[in-house]
Amino acid sequence: MALLFSILFFLISSVTACDRCVHQTKTAYFSKASALSSGACGYGSLALGFSGEHVAAGVPTLFKDGAGCGACFQIRCKDTALCSKEGTRVILTDLNQHNQTDFVLSSRAFTAMAQKGLDQDILKRGIVDVEYKRVPCEYKKKNLSVRVEESSQKPNYLSIKLLYQGGQTEVVGIDVAEVGSSNWSFMSRNHGAVWDTSRVPAGALQFRFIVTSGYDGKWIWAKSVLPAGWKVGVIYDSGVQINDIAQEGCSPCDTGSWK
Template identity: 40%
Template sequence: MYMNMNFPIFSILVLVLLVVASPCHCQDGYVCTRATYYGSPECPGNPHGACGYGEYATIVNDGLTAGVSRLYKNGSGCGACYQVRCTIPTHCSKEGTNIVVTDFAIGHYTDFVLNARAYASLALPNMASELIAYGVIDVEYRRIPCKYSYNLKLKVHERSSFPSYIAIFPIYQAGFYDIVAAQVWLEDCKEWRDMRRVFGTVWDMENPPRGALTIRIQVVSAINGEVKWVQLVGVIPTEWKAGLAYDTAIQFD
């Protein structure tokens, strides 16, 4: 039986609870939907979101983040990057803004619940307050590759307990790939053992093997559906510590 970590299964940022938007496809590869916001422009994000990122959710992408509904994909949509732009010519910039998914959220007929800072960044100069007054707006979006100046890292969750219980989650995940599975190599048994998705992008295991942990992750391309395993040899050191992030020495294109 797995340790009870008292994690939330998900957190919902509700502005008006009802129905999620049915998207339509726009030109140039964009998808039409609607977006709303939560918080204030000074709010850096939700550190308790359903993806399990903790404080990372407040600093990634300069704090321009969003909760999503159907794009959450049972947690594998966490960390995905999107270009979002609104469609009011007098209020919205042509470029829009780039956001990172850090939470599960449902708004009123919306796919995106942006933090207020990201929502305001959709606007033309000096038009943010007018845009915020709308509350819910039509937008179009497309998936874009995340880009970071760091390698992919695996962070050991703060609620891990050495050596009997470990939970990990990826941060600075670039490219177009979604992580859908994780396994640990058991040297004594010469086999891979599945890790459990606790919630969001957090994976755990009770009684992990001693020594440095070799982990492999299964990823799926959001572009062409390619599925592959990526092996990370000895990525978690023998004396791992809760709260620390370990460099994988790789990054996705």
């Protein structure tokens, strides 16, 4: 178990490097938020319900091979005559393959950076200079949830998608077992926020999620999530939420505050 957590900690440390730092970049926008809902994280139309359509596509260093899906960022435009000091908060739902900007935002998120009455002005810019940093995700009325994907075929294959993931860390591993059993099967990340396994336990299912809390690996236990009669397309409440913040071993940097 110690070796397992050492390996996991290495993986987690590598995917969370310097998230706390303030970064400088440029940001563009999609004219339709639906363009982001078909993104690489696999959220589909559910993405439009995240944070009032304040969603974003991030470059590979933010997407992190899917581990960055669902991460939250505070982002603000640097032109103080055009934009507010607070900026806006976005949730990463897609991969941005272009290197001109770190983010491509939904138009609603893009205009939310502007001062009141200057929505059209910022849209006319198309691309603006911004600064951003990662912040904890908060879902005050929702637990971490599991959606059973349509590709699942009982009893041979289970595919799930994680929704409403809180905290400021990544899920880097998921195990599944029958409720009451200690015979765990590991799941693999298929893509984005979607995980799967061909070793599906019988009966009602429990999960354990591996995240970082501080500098250490941590299990989050969800002891009864899927009923024995689980169905595809249904979202199940895990009964738990992730509130952990991963600490980083990167070099000192400006962690910033929105003044």
